Amino acid sequence: MSTTHKPFRELCAEHGIAATHQRQILYEVMQGMEGHPSPEEVYARVREQIPSISLATVYKNIHLFVESGILREVSLHHGSIRVEMNDEAHHHMVCSRCKAILDIDEAALGIATGPRVLPGGFLVERFAIDVIGICARCQQEAAARN
Amino acid sequence: MSTTHKPFRELCAEHGIAATHQRQILYEVMQGMEGHPSPEEVYARVREQIPSISLATVYKNIHLFVESGILREVSLHHGSIRVEMNDEAHHHMVCSRCKAILDIDEAALGIATGPRVLPGGFLVERFAIDVIGICARCQQEAAARN
DNA sequence: TTATTGAATAATAATTTTTATCGTTTACAC
């Protein structure tokens, strides 16, 4: 079940961020939450321990945790709604740096998928695969910077 | 490339929605767009043909098109940001009806993935698979309604 | 320790994205 977590101060040191009181409470509260909480939900819980905390602080630190690799977000597509204009069966390559979304043909991806029933009785309609990585342009930019 | 599209009126009839002028222009404009346009981008384009159109109409009809199966949205996760609290390697089952997000262990999903380089030089970090379908609860509700 | 300094925080305003309301107009079955 719950992995043994290393002390928060250590985690911060490893990821190069300052270990503040707000961040520690935020982190601990989130560890105690199940599923896929939203910033508002986290905010509501953290307020029980730090009533003076600001929602902006929650947002900023969630982003900081994600950027520094302490936490992961459920999806990189959480902005505004986007419509799909590609009729072909395809999936998406999502650049974790610039957030660009590139299409990739299902065949080119070479992952076998198909409708079926999954544990819990979930009835599959289709698979939507995001390949998270670094797009060619961001790789070049990173290389140019070194 | 571009599939031959059937007349818009026919499409609407098939999907049981009224064929209004705004919807036709909206649809045609979107067909002419590449990638993954946002409602604002679509709005900007449609305004060139119907300057009086309202952004609300764009939103309402994009949703209608998605619900009726004429269009697809890029991701079912486009709401607010969500953080991942499950440390295990896993993917997500997303209910297309109630939008619930359920975790499924990578092993239980049984799809072989692994880092590599994809066409265009995209460097893979990881795969994030959404299995879109109907959760057990929504299946029951649908059955109870019949 | 304590002083210093740059970063983090809280409060707040502003922005962005999306949805709701409502009076007017339109599509379409009859």
Add this chain to the structure above:
DNA sequence: GTGTAAACGATAAAAATTATTATTCAATAA
């Protein structure tokens, strides 16, 4: 053609996120 339910446009409101800024705090070196 007419009636009616649906759709539209205008607008306000709600929801989600980011920006700004004065104040407070964490890290570090003395």
